[in-house]
Amino acid sequence: MSKIEKHSSHPQISARLKRANGHLTAVIDMIAEGRPCAEIAQQLHAVEKAVTNAKRALIHDHIDHCLEPGDSGEIVDTKSFKDITRYL
Template sequence: MTKHHVHSTHPALVARLKRADGHLRAVIAMIEAGKPCIEIAQQLHAVEKAVVNAKRALIHDHMEHCLDTEHSEADRAELRSIARYL
């Protein structure tokens, strides 16, 4: 079982996800109100990007703070670089 841990960046990540949640709720309301599909698609794209960016921030934070010290800074930089493609 993994142990519970909180990073200093987690509160900002939670705030970012709460904003994305509010945005998603607004998109749902747009659909229910019959707004044009192009507007809905545009807003869904924004929500998707917000969630992807939150995921990327979480993964980068994990790589910075949770990898063992036997990994060099170059290794961590390479991992951060490739994580952009997640």
């Protein structure tokens, strides 16, 4: 079983994602209502940006708090670093 890690930024990231989820639900409703495609695309872009920003905040938090530099300043856990950066 893997260790559950919770950082101080996780509640804020979760709140961002909940807002994005609500926004996405609104976009789905816009489609059902037959709203203009340009309006839908604009709102989808906003949802995409919100999710991207939440992901970026999570990755930066992981780098700041989970990857500690060694004595020479290099990252000791290079596998973990590579694992997380593939999502950038």
